[in-house]
Amino acid sequence: MLYYLTCLLFLIGVFGLLTQRNIVKLIISVLIIENAVNLFLVLSGYREGGAAPIITSVTSQSRISVVSVDPFPQAMVMTSIVIGLSVLALMTAIALRIYHIYGTYNIDEIAAKIREKKE
Amino acid sequence: MTESLLALILVFAIIAASVALYTDELLSAVIAVGAVGFSGSIAYLLLGAPDLAITQIVVEVVSLVLLIRVTIGVGLRLTSGPSSRKRITAAGAALLAVFALFLISLKTFAAFGTPVMERIQGAPSVFYIERGLELTGAANLVTGVLLDFRAYDTLGEATVIFTAVLGGLILLRRKGRKNTGDSAEDAG
Incomplete structure (x- = not known):
């Protein structure tokens, strides 16, 4: 389900990229796509109830491979x-x-202005 | 518990993304995309990636500053009208096809909560986790991977950042090179 939500976020970004005509909005669409892909990749590495991959006294070297994401x-x-x-x-x-x-x-x-300049 | 919380955050991000794309004011669009980024940061924190959460906050603040620099002084109202209906239907049809592909490919994906490294024999992540401390001396395995096992990737990242900074400087410099001949017509 979470994977599908990131897909939806990605698709919103692509839809904005295809339909918006303002450069700032296009930049915003690219940012949304980027966030969606990053979230998807991190989600794919998550372990149920996992700990951060940092070796401490709680998550020792012997346990880290079972508990870490x-x-x-x-x-x-x-x-x-x-x-x-x-x-x-x-x-x-x-x-x-x-x-x-x-x-x-x-x-x-912008395209109209470039065309004007050419003529 | 984590899963439902993450779903909530992702739904919030989706709403913020839609607001960012379909509001008429550029400045509010920029703020909304900042909301997407910060919800991503919270999601990273829940996913056991504190380094990513910190980096995401810093990056998000800087990118908000950059985007506000672009929008401010331009006139807050968006001057362009909506996109043509034909374009919207074409984009919608294309996206439906892509979504169908996502549905098919995600069926083969394992359920949320089992990391990729457990499904693949001899995944590099297993090696990094088991020998990371011994080989790199870094207790934080993410930095161990970044700065030791995959140091070439980080070098490439530094190259990309350097190139981007150079490009930005060239594009935004006030004074161009001295006009040396007839070729350069607009240096300002």
Whole structure:
């Protein structure tokens, strides 16, 4: 059931990406997709009643392999979250640049302005 | 218990995502997508991933700042009208097909609560958990994987961040390079 909910979140993001005409809304859609995928990956590594994959006196070396959740998806999702931030920074920089040049965030209007310039 | 709590948080995230996409004001859309990110952070905390929760909070705050920088001073009202009906129906049909694929593929997926590493023979995660402390000396296995077993991935991540920062600087610099000839027409 939880997997289906993350799928739904993913699909909302894709739907926004396909139907929205505003650059900021497109960036927001990408963020939603990213969150959905990260959540799905971390969910797939969860163990029922699992502990964090940190070796302490409670979860000792001998018990950790039975009680811990999967650390591998977590490590990879950590990379993915940070890369997501840098991609977002690049996207916002491009959006600001487009706004400086064309004065709008609407991609239809931008396309019309580019066509005007050509003629 | 955890499962129902997680379901609640995910439903909240879904509602926030829909609000973010279909509100008319850009600033409220940005705040709503922040709600999606923070609910993700709580979900990570429940899933036994404290490192991820901390990282997610920091990243979410920074991305909110970036997005507000984009929206503020633009005029809060969205100027564009709704998308055309034809486009919406086409997108809806495509998404229904994708959802059917998800339904089929998730049937083969094990139920929530059994990690991937238990279903695959000789999964790398088992090795990381069992020998992690001994081989890397890190009590936190996630950092052990990140900075030791998969250090090349982290190096690649650093490369991506560096490239993104360079790209952002190039795009946003005020003063372009000196006009050296006829080729550069708009440097500002």
